[in-house]
Amino acid sequence: MASLQTFRKVRKAxxxxxxxxxxxxxxxVYNDLDQITTNAPASAYSIPQSVRSDxxxxxxxxxxxxxxxxxxxxxxxxxxxGAVVRPIGTSRRVFLTNPSLTPTEIDGLAYRxxxxxxxxxxxxxxxxxxxxxxxxxxxxxxxxxxxxxxxEEGEVDIASLGRRELEGGPFGKKPDVIRSVLHERFGDGLxxxxxxxxxxxxxxxxxGIARDGARLERELMSPLAALSRACRGSYDVTIxxxxxxxxxxxxxxxxxxxxxxxxxGGSYVLATHSTAFRVLNPLxxxxxxxxGLSYLLPRVGWEFDQPSARHSSAIASLLTLAGYEANAxxxxxxxxxxxxxxxxxxxxxxxxxxxxxxxxxxxxxHPKPKKLYGRENERKYDINEIFRNQAVxxxxxxxxxxxxxxxxxxxxxxxxxxxxxxxxxxxxxxxxLTMPDERNQIYGRIESDLVNWAAxxxxxxxxxxxxxxxxxxxxxxxxxxEFEGREGCEEDVEVARKxxxxxxxxxxxxxxxxxxxxxxxxxxxxxxxxxxxxxEREKASQMRLFAREDxxxxxxxxxxCDVGLVEMxxxxxxxxxxxxxxxxxxxxSSVRDVSxxxxxxxxxx
Numbered sequence: 001m002a003s004l005q006t007f008r009k010v011r012k013a014x015x016x017x018x019x020x021x022x023x024x025x026x027x028x029v030y031n032d033l034d035q036i037t038t039n040a041p042a043s044a045y046s047i048p049q050s051v052r053s054d055x056x057x058x059x060x061x062x063x064x065x066x067x068x069x070x071x072x073x074x075x076x077x078x079x080x081x082g083a084v085v086r087p088i089g090t091s092r093r094v095f096l097t098n099p100s101l102t103p104t105e106i107d108g109l110a111y112r113x114x115x116x117x118x119x120x121x122x123x124x125x126x127x128x129x130x131x132x133x134x135x136x137x138x139x140x141x142x143x144x145x146x147x148x149x150x151x152e153e154g155e156v157d158i159a160s161l162g163r164r165e166l167e168g169g170p171f172g173k174k175p176d177v178i179r180s181v182l183h184e185r186f187g188d189g190l191x192x193x194x195x196x197x198x199x200x201x202x203x204x205x206x207x208g209i210a211r212d213g214a215r216l217e218r219e220l221m222s223p224l225a226a227l228s229r230a231c232r233g234s235y236d237v238t239i240x241x242x243x244x245x246x247x248x249x250x251x252x253x254x255x256x257x258x259x260x261x262x263x264x265g266g267s268y269v270l271a272t273h274s275t276a277f278r279v280l281n282p283l284x285x286x287x288x289x290x291x292g293l294s295y296l297l298p299r300v301g302w303e304f305d306q307p308s309a310r311h312s313s314a315i316a317s318l319l320t321l322a323g324y325e326a327n328a329x330x331x332x333x334x335x336x337x338x339x340x341x342x343x344x345x346x347x348x349x350x351x352x353x354x355x356x357x358x359x360x361x362x363x364x365x366h367p368k369p370k371k372l373y374g375r376e377n378e379r380k381y382d383i384n385e386i387f388r389n390q391a392v393x394x395x396x397x398x399x400x401x402x403x404x405x406x407x408x409x410x411x412x413x414x415x416x417x418x419x420x421x422x423x424x425x426x427x428x429x430x431x432x433l434t435m436p437d438e439r440n441q442i443y444g445r446i447e448s449d450l451v452n453w454a455a456x457x458x459x460x461x462x463x464x465x466x467x468x469x470x471x472x473x474x475x476x477x478x479x480x481x482e483f484e485g486r487e488g489c490e491e492d493v494e495v496a497r498k499x500x501x502x503x504x505x506x507x508x509x510x511x512x513x514x515x516x517x518x519x520x521x522x523x524x525x526x527x528x529x530x531x532x533x534x535x536e537r538e539k540a541s542q543m544r545l546f547a548r549e550d551x552x553x554x555x556x557x558x559x560x561c562d563v564g565l566v567e568m569x570x571x572x573x574x575x576x577x578x579x580x581x582x583x584x585x586x587x588x589s590s591v592r593d594v595s596x597x598x599x600x601x602x603x604x605x
Contacts, residue, residue, distance in 0.1 A: 040115075043108035043223075049085030083109050085116075089355025092116050094127040099260070100200035103209070107223035114230040117244040120360040124392050126351065127231075127263055128251035129195045131344045193274075194565070195252040198224060198259020198291075201284050205557035210546040221290055221539045228262035228291040228535070246360050247392055253344040255325075255565075259289035264336065268396050271328040271337035272344045278325045279517075282509035283563040283582060285552025286545050287517040288538040293320075294517075294524035295534035300334035304405045307451070308334045313525060314454035317461040320517050321469065322502045323509065326450050332404050333448035339400035346399055353395045363388045402446065456495060457502070466518050466591045470506060473499045508564070510552040511588040512598065516541055519603045537603065544602045556583045 035045065082101040086093050094113070101109065116125045199220065204210050209219055233244030248266025256264060257280045264277075281287060288294050297316035301309030308315060315334060318324040331337035357363075364387060397403070454461070460472035480496035483489035506514065520541060524534045545553055561583035588594050 041107065041111055043104045044111045046081060046102070046105045046108040047083050047085060047112050048081055049087075049112065081105065083112075085112055088126075088351050090122050090357060090359045091124045091126060091351065091354035092122055093351065094125065096127065096129045096196055096263075099129075099194040099196050100203070101196075101198065102203075103199065103219040103223055106199065106220070106227055110223060110226040110230040113227070113248065114244075117230070117233055117246055117248060120245050122246055123357045123359050123363070123389075124246050124249055124354050125266075126249045126251060126347075126354065127266070128347055129193060129253060131253055131347055193254035195254040195256050196260030196263055197257040197280070198262065198289060201281075201286065201553070202557050204546070205554065210553070210557075213543060213547055216543055216546055217539070221543060224259055224262065225290045225535055225539065228265055231262055231265040233266075234531075245388075247389055249350070249354075249392070249396065251341075251344075251347050251350070253347075259291055261293060262289075262291040265291075268339060269331075269337040270339050270341045270346070270350070270396065270400070271331050272341060272346070273328060274344070275328045275331060275337065276325050277319070277331055277336055278323060279320045280323065280563045280565075282321075282323070282513040282517060283556075285510040285513050285554075285556045285583075285586070287513050287541055288320075288520055289542060290535045290539035292531045292535050292538070294520040294538055295529060295531045298521055298525035300336060303335050306333065306335060306404065308448065308454075311451060311454040311458055313521075314458045314461040315450060316521050316525075317469065317518070318450065318454055318457075318502075320521060321461075321466065321509075321514055322505045324450060324453075324505075329446060330448045330450035332402070333446060333451055335404045337404065339396060339403045341400050350395065350399055353399075354392065357391050357395070360388055363391055453498065457499065460499075464522065466506070466511075466514050466594075469518075470503060470591065473503045473506075477503060507590075508582055508584070510556075510586045511591040511594050512552055512586070512602075513545065515591055515594045515599050516545065516602050519599050523603070541603050550587065552586050555585055555587070559583045559585065 035042070080097055082096070082098040082105040084095040084097055086095065094109070113125060113127075116122065204216075204220060209216050231248055231250075233248070247268060249268045249270065250264050250266050251270045251272075252264065252275050253272045254274055255276045255278065257278045261277065279293070281289070297319060298312055299309075300312045300315050301307070302312065312334075319326060326334070326336060328337065328340055332340045457473070457476070460476065461469055463469045463472055477496050477500035480493055480500070483492040483496065520534075520538060523529065523537065545551065548554065561581040564582040
């Protein structure tokens with residue numbers, strides 16, 4: 001009976017498909033049909049996916065929307081979807097059109113990535129923020145197709161764009177639209193877009209989700225954990241989802257913060273010159289979201305056996321407690337990113353290469369063995385398994401300038417023996433006779449300020465409590481007067497000033513949130529911990545911080561303050577920037593006022 005009802009629903013939906021329908025209406029019909037036949041959750045359709053001819057993803061120039069899912073039952077609404085999926089040849093591209101996803105979109109994106117990763121008819125899934133509109137320097141306001149620049153030829157009527165849309169400042173002049181698809185927020189570096197922070201914490205408060213524990217777990221915490229598992233390919237295999245087969249490639253050009261790190265859990269993370277990572281939740285009175293950071297940060301550098309592994313605990317504390325902004329070099333040096341690619345234009349090169357590669361199923365060197373009628377297949381294993389996904393790995397390796405596994409092999413070994421003109425060949429020797437191992441590597445030794453500062457302040461951050469860490473940093477900062485002006489003591493002065501800046505950053509954050517985050521890091525670094533156990537602890541702790549009556553999060557959410565990022569107003573071609581206000585009215589005046597019992601109440605015994 002169920003199958004007959006499904007058949008009737010399919011026929012009814014198919015009968016409604018007409019070429020006279022608008023692209024948005026036609027897309028909704030197709031999605032309704034897909035939901036009937038695949039049993040996909042309703043949240044999946046908050047993340048639209050369609051062919052290139054459907055231009056329903058973004059707002060129109062008059063501010064109206066063609067998104068058929070803009071007005072659902074969800075209390076948090078975006079006119080534009082937070083992410084859009086498009087096919088690009090045999091690859092799939094996820095456009096992160098909004099740095100903050102709604103809870104429904106987080107759950108829907110987890111489902112989309114899970115199903116695409118298990119699809120052997122494609123070769124990869126690429127996740128990136130929109131960079132492609134060639135006419136507007138990354139501003140997607142006029143790109144109604146949400147297509148890469150090299151696929152957009154003929155799709156955009158250039159003659160219809162006025163001069164104002166084609167000129168302007170660092171990101172192009174923005175047209176007069178009420179809400180643009182990109183929320184360009186800037187970190188310390190000018191021109192750094194905000195890639196993802198997972199969700200908007202203040203909207204969670206305003207929607208009444210934070211105080212309802214069951215709803216918070218169901219609508220936000222569980223979808224965040226599901227998205228993290230989907231990106232890592234570690235989700236449970238069920239009747240509706242098979243094991244992950246194709247690699248997830250993330251291309252974050254800009255700032256990734258807090259829960260947004262879940263999108264960096266895939267096979268490859270390609271950092272550009274503007275890629276950065278920060279932990280900003282303690283500025284909101286929160287700790288870790290359930291994406292596994294309390295397990296991953298104390299183990300940075302371990303996966304690729306990097307020198308940073310010796311200072312992993314201090315690196316985790318610097319990122320979490322002091323809010324240190326890790327740039328691209330820091331991320332590759334610690335394994336938070338797998339490759340450094342340089343400029344964002346490499347994204348188009350990557351997609352051009354991936355769209356022409358064979359699908360996962362067809363990546364093979366050996367033909368399938370013949371099976372005679374009436375006989376079972378004697379070979380029970382896939383003889384081409386070792387060759388699958390190798391082509392994608394080779395493309396990424398050739399696209400990259402260096403990677404996390406081999407960053408330190410680029411050493412300047414020959415130095416004075418090299419010619420003065422190019423610095424690539426031995427002096428007084430024919431370049432054509434110079435062997436490859438005799439040539440100087442172009443990048444030299446990769447330096448990471450994050451790793452250097454972690455090594456410098458390792459003893460201070462080894463203190464078990466936040467109060468102890470602050471005291472040690474204050475002691476170092478107090479030596480500035482002793483060394484200032486003395487010959488040969490410039491580095492000591494720099495270290496003292498850096499210690500003072502770390503103290504200042506830590507004092508801006510919620511004392512309770514810092515103490516909770518520090519305890520999560522300490523427990524997560526134990527040998528017996530697993531990623532899943534840390535995620536469960538993160539979820540329980542975060543839910544308690546969300547729900548506290550007159551707690552730090554509630555105070556921050558009602559204050560109207562933000563987290564101190566720098567932003568540039570829309571349509572402003574000048575270089576003037578505005579820094580957001582930071583909240584300071586925490587329930588505890590300092591970490592000294594936070595008791596051990598309070599920490600245990602939130603983190604658990």
